Amino acid sequence: MAGFKSIIGHEQIIEHLQNAIKMDKISHAYIFNGPDKSGKMMLAESFATALMCEKNQVEGCMECHSCKRALSHNHPDIIYVNHEKPNTLSVDDIRTQLNNTIDVKPYEGEYKIYIVDEAEKMNQQAQNALLKTIEEPPAYAIILLLTTNADLFLPTILSRCIKLDLKVVNKDLIINHLMKDYQIPDYKAEVCAAFSQGNVGKAIQLASSQEFNELKESAIKLIKKIDDIDLYEMGQTVKKVTEYKLEINDYLDLLMIWFRDVLYFKATGDVNDLVFKEEVYDIKKQAIRHTYQGIETILDALDKAKLRIKSNVNFDLVIELLLFTIKEN
Ligand SMILES: [Zn+2]
Secondary structure, three states, X not given: OOOHHHOOOOHHHHHHHHHHHHHOOOOOEXXXXXXXXXXXXXXXXXXXXXXXXXXXXXXXOOOOHXXXXXXOOOOOOEEEEOOOOOOXXXXXXXXXXXXXXXXXXXXXXXXXXXXXXXXXXXXXXXHHHHHHHHHOOOOOEEEEEEEOOHHHOOXXXXXXXXXXXXXXXXXXXXXXXXXXXXXXXXXXXXXXXXXXXXXXXXXXXXHOOHHHHHHHHHHHHHHHHHHHOOHHHHHHHHHHHHOOHHHHHHHHHHHHHHHHHHHHHHHHOOOOOOOOHHHHHHHHHHHHHOOHHHHHHHHHHHHHHHHHHHOOOOHHHHHHHHHHHHHHO
16 A cells, blocks of 8 residues: 555545545544455555554655554554454454454554455444444544445444445556556556456456456457358357356456447547557458447347356357357347
C-alpha cells in the first residue's frame, strides 16, 4: 500500500474519505463494497494510514514512524481481523479479535482501526456479535468492513455503516497504469484492461499471468481459422476448447471481446479503439465476411453458451453448437 495517491480510479470514494478527515467527521464503521481485487484493501489501508499519520494530513506522508509501520503492517493500532477457517468468519473470530480487544485504548494514536477483509464470510451469529460493537463503539474505534457483497449484511449493520460502493475504473486509466507502471506493451494492456471490466487488480493480475496469455493465444487462434475448419474437423476443434474447460468463462469472454471488435470495426472502420488492435488484419476480414445480424447472433450465442455451461448442459455439445453458430453466421 502506498496511499490514496497511488490508487487508480475511485476518485469519489477517496474524496469522501479525505473530506471526512479534513472535517474531522470520521464515522465509526465503513463498508467497502466491490468485487475481488477491485481496490477495497488499498482504499481501506490508505484511509487507515492517513488517519494515523503523525503529520495530520488527508494523505499519509509515508515517512513518519506511524506511516512506516502502517505500510509494513506493523502498526499496533491497525488490526487485521483474520479468520481461522477459510470459508467462514466465525463468531469466535469476531469475539476474540475484535469485541474482546476494542475496549483496550489505542497504544499511541488517536484511533484504533479494525480492518475486516472478506466480511461477507461472517455468518449471522458473527454479524450479531459485530453488531453489538458497532452499536456502541468506543470513541476512538473505526471498523472497516471489506466485502464483495454488502447485500449479505444484516440491515441493522448496514444502517450503522457508511457504505462505499467501488465503481468500475475507466479503461484508459487502467491501460495507462499497466503500460507506465508495469511496462506492459499497449496491445496486451488493451486486452487485459478490457477483460478486467474496470477492475484494476484483475487487470494487473491478467497482464502478468502466463495462463491468461496462453488462453488468449488459443482463443485467437481458434477464431482466426474457424471459417476454414471443415465439418469433419469439428470434433477435434471442440476437444481443443475442452482443454480450457476450467477457464471456459474467460475463454468465451475473449471471443466476445473479439466479436465486439469485429462489430465495432464494421460500424466505424476505426482501428484505434479496437481491443485486439494488433489483429486488425483478421478483424477487418471478419467484419467484411459477417453481416451485422450475423455478429449479433454470434454474440447472443456466446451469452447462451455461458448460461448453458453454468446450468451443466453437456460441455462438448454446447461448444459444438457455438462453433457452428459462429461458422454459419
Ligand atoms: Zn505519516
